[in-house]
Amino acid sequence: MNDPLGIPSPWARRFAHLVEKGGAVLDLAAGAGRHARFFAGRGHPVVAVDRNLDGMADLDPEGPVEQVKADLEDGSPWPLGDRQFAGIIVSNYLHRPLLPRLAAALAPGGVLIYETFAVGQAAFGRPSSADYLLRPNELLHAFADALTIVAFEHGIDYAPGPKAVQRLAAVKGRDLVPL
């Protein structure tokens, strides 16, 4: 389910520099917390949300990663209230009703880094349900009004194995950022 090597994705690494130094980062559906760990290692306080925190059991509860156990799809209120973040990372997770919430949870100047599977992934493996697969341009349309799109990809990534993915990096209230 999680990246087998626990290595942060190249997409997250590529845009991590856009997150304000020391700013809080949200890792949504964090799994074993590969991105929570990565951003904590860069000096950010991190909130890692997942319905299953077992993969982060080794993390120090007094450390920089605050773990929040929450089911994001059961109709419960958004678990983070009106907290805002300098960075939000979502990787290999999609629950469409949450997309507007992500833009709202970004602080001014904040950065959204999103990547997950796209339509066509069924040819390569799981997931295969349309509920979990982004349509062409879907993240662009979801965030273009609220955020400035910095980068977007949609296609087959052959490294390390073929998968259909869509990726977006976007900022709130910033027109031009260093790539």
Ligand SMILES: C[S@@+](CC[C@H](N)C(=O)[O-])C[C@H]1O[C@@H](n2cnc3c(N)ncnc32)[C@H](O)[C@@H]1O
């Ligand atoms: C494929 S893993 C991705 C983990 C991590 N983002 C990564 O890229 O390594 C998907 C994660 O979504 C979480 N998840 C799935 N449904 C969820 C829900 N309804 N509420 C909260 N977390 C959920 C799972 O527990 C799992 O950790």
